[in-house]
Amino acid sequence: MTIYFYKVWQPYGCFSNFSPHGIYIQGSYWPTVEHYYQAQKFVGSIDAVIIPIIHTAETPEEAAALGRCSTRQLRSDWELVKTQVMREAVLKKFLTHAEIREILLTTGDDLLVENSPTDYFWGCGARKTGQNHLGKILMSVREEIRQLRLSAVISAEVLSE
Numbered sequence: 001m002t003i004y005f006y007k008v009w010q011p012y013g014c015f016s017n018f019s020p021h022g023i024y025i026q027g028s029y030w031p032t033v034e035h036y037y038q039a040q041k042f043v044g045s046i047d048a049v050i051i052p053i054i055h056t057a058e059t060p061e062e063a064a065a066l067g068r069c070s071t072r073q074l075r076s077d078w079e080l081v082k083t084q085v086m087r088e089a090v091l092k093k094f095l096t097h098a099e100i101r102e103i104l105l106t107t108g109d110d111l112l113v114e115n116s117p118t119d120y121f122w123g124c125g126a127r128k129t130g131q132n133h134l135g136k137i138l139m140s141v142r143e144e145i146r147q148l149r150l151s152a153v154i155s156a157e158v159l160s161e
């Protein structure tokens with residue numbers, strides 16, 4: 001089965017980076033994955049002054065709008081690192097919040113697809129031909145958590161022997 005998600009208020013909205021699940025990462029707390037991801041675009045760039053403004057944005061929509069401003073200069077390696085930045089933040093989100101971790105695990109081996117009508121990189125885009133990198137990250141995080149759980153169960157069994 002394929003599970004499509006996009007907006008926070010739609011089914012599986014907790015898979016959206018805009019969902020209100022904060023993360024503590026690299027020494028500070030971020031209200032959503034989206035706040036963190038948008039701010040990372042400017043680490044080391046001449047426009048790094050925008051980072052604290054993104055950090056304290058009232059909403060993820062505001063954080064995204066600030067990060068998408070085309071007149072600001074992104075860090076030079078952004079295209080190389082952005083998928084890894086996103087994966088780290090998404091993994092942290094699902095390790096931190098047990099209730100959405102269970103929702104992710106209940107999807108089994110279903111295909112997860114960010115049903116963005118405009119984004120052909122993170123989502124599938126309107127024509128459903130996009131690269132779906134966010135869906136791919138969620139599926140790999142799901143697998144990593146399953147493996148972690150399996151190791152924990154095995155360790156507990158060994159300890160009780």
Ligand SMILES: Nc1c(N[C@@H]2O[C@H](COP(=O)(O)O)[C@@H](O)[C@H]2O)[nH]c(=O)[nH]c1=O
Nearest residue numbers: 006007016017018034067068116122134
């Ligand atoms: N969920 C969601 C979006 N999708 C998110 O937008 C981010 C990509 O931003 P950028 O790299 O700046 O284009 C990424 O987190 C992707 O999952 N965009 C939205 O405008 N609204 C939304 O509800």
